[in-house]
Amino acid sequence: MTRVAVLGAGSWGTTFAKVLADGGADVTLWARRQELAEQITRSRRNSDYLPGITLPANLSADSDVAAVLDGVEQVFVSVPSQTLRENLAAIRHLIPDDSRVVSLMKGVEKGTRFRMSEVIEQELHIDPARVAVVSGPNLAMEIAKEQPTASVVSSTDPDTAAAVAVVATNPYLRSFVNNDVIGTEFGGVLKNLIAVAIGIVDGVGYGENTKASIITRGLVEMTDFAVAYGARPETLSGLAGLGDLIATCESSLSRNNTAGRLLGQGYSFSAVVRQMNQTAEGLASVAPVLELAAAKGVDMPIVSQVAEVLAGTLAPRDIAPHLTTDTDEPQGE
Ligand SMILES: NC(=O)C1=CN([C@@H]2O[C@H](COP(=O)(O)OP(=O)(O)OC[C@H]3O[C@@H](n4cnc5c(N)ncnc54)[C@H](O)[C@@H]3O)[C@@H](O)[C@H]2O)C=CC1
Ligand SMILES: O=C(CO)COP(=O)(O)O
Numbered sequence: 156m157t158r159v160a161v162l163g164a165g166s167w168g169t170t171f172a173k174v175l176a177d178g179g180a181d182v183t184l185w186a187r188r189q190e191l192a193e194q195i196t197r198s199r200r201n202s203d204y205l206p207g208i209t210l211p212a213n214l215s216a217d218s219d220v221a222a223v224l225d226g227v228e229q230v231f232v233s234v235p236s237q238t239l240r241e242n243l244a245a246i247r248h249l250i251p252d253d254s255r256v257v258s259l260m261k262g263v264e265k266g267t268r269f270r271m272s273e274v275i276e277q278e279l280h281i282d283p284a285r286v287a288v289v290s291g292p293n294l295a296m297e298i299a300k301e302q303p304t305a306s307v308v309s310s311t312d313p314d315t316a317a318a319v320a321v322v323a324t325n326p327y328l329r330s331f332v333n334n335d336v337i338g339t340e341f342g343g344v345l346k347n348l349i350a351v352a353i354g355i356v357d358g359v360g361y362g363e364n365t366k367a368s369i370i371t372r373g374l375v376e377m378t379d380f381a382v383a384y385g386a387r388p389e390t391l392s393g394l395a396g397l398g399d400l401i402a403t404c405e406s407s408l409s410r411n412n413t414a415g416r417l418l419g420q421g422y423s424f425s426a427v428v429r430q431m432n433q434t435a436e437g438l439a440s441v442a443p444v445l446e447l448a449a450a451k452g453v454d455m456p457i458v459s460q461v462a463e464v465l466a467g468t469l470a471p472r473d474i475a476p477h478l479t480t481d482t483d484e485p486q487g488e
């Protein structure tokens with residue numbers, strides 16, 4: 156039985172710990188708060204994040220991160236992206252030699268503009284061959300309810316991708332593998348930004364034509380951006396790109412979509428942040444993504460306008476007419 160740790164007992168960390176336990180792994184989940192760790196272990200519940208879900212008996216939780224990491228073969232990390240570096244710095248000495256480290260996160264670090272796998276490699280000083288990322292259309296609550304779902308495990312090392320995918324597969328979740336870490340990671344980051352745009356126009360009251368236009372043109376932006384950074388275009392047409400874009404743009408379970416809807420309804424950025432009690436990664440990733448896009452000369456009209464709505468310089472109702480950069484000349488699709 157593979158012994159694994161999951162760091163972060165929010166909605167995705169807890170759900171993924173259940174996925175791994177239901178796949179037969181020996182799983183311990185690290186929760187920052189001791190009372191939450193006790194609730195998970197004793198009553199098999201994480202009622203703040205996954206109300207109504209009973210967790211498996213072979214999943215325990217602990218607030219002692221040293222105990223959680225002791226002797227594990229794989230470490231899955233699911234904390235807010237902007238806190239990853241500080242979390243890893245505190246536990247670097249506890250990561251077992253030769254263990255594999257897997258990012259479940261979908262963000263880019265502000266300031267440095269690094270992807271989560273890059274932050275892991277830097278902070279833990281480990282070979283990229285030991286690092287993997289998981290991405291795909293994976294709304295936590297649906298998976299916690301055991302609805303059939305597919306995901307992607309990506310690593311530059313095929314043995315790492317395969318070893319993680321075996322552990323992260325169970326009767327309701329199937330993990331595919333690829334070696335395009337850049338495309339897989341950026342797919343998860345970028346779809347969050349398009350989902351914020353979808354939420355905004357939904358909040359304004361626009362209908363399906365507007366949303367389909369944004370999803371379709373948003374996929375073009377995602378692909379142009381990711382390919383400029385070395386991704387394979389087909390990755391963006393796969394589960395970690397189009398797949399996740401559809402799930403996140405269609406679902407009111409999505410926190411990014413929800414944050415956008417509140418903006419579209421007229422709430423200010425600070426009011427939206429106050430109302431969100433879970434992580435909406437797109438709000439923090441928009442600035443570093445636009446900086447990365449500018450560095451490669453990639454045009455991202457939809458993401459740019461999300462940034463303007465967040466800054467309060469563009470009215471939400473004006474986002475949809477701007478599906479291309481402003482020019483009177485017709486542009487190729
Ligand atoms: N919820 C979902 O459906 C999915 C989420 N993800 C990704 O997983 C990552 C984590 O998201 P969620 O679990 O949904 O977030 P969440 O807000 O539900 O939970 C975050 C967890 O991180 C912990 N944490 C550790 N250090 C922290 C710190 N310094 N500040 C704040 N919280 C800290 C919190 O205590 C909490 O348990 C994000 O990058 C998200 O994009 C990916 C796929 C699905
Ligand atoms: O990444 C997700 C689904 O794949 C979850 O999306 P949100 O973070 O917007 O809830």
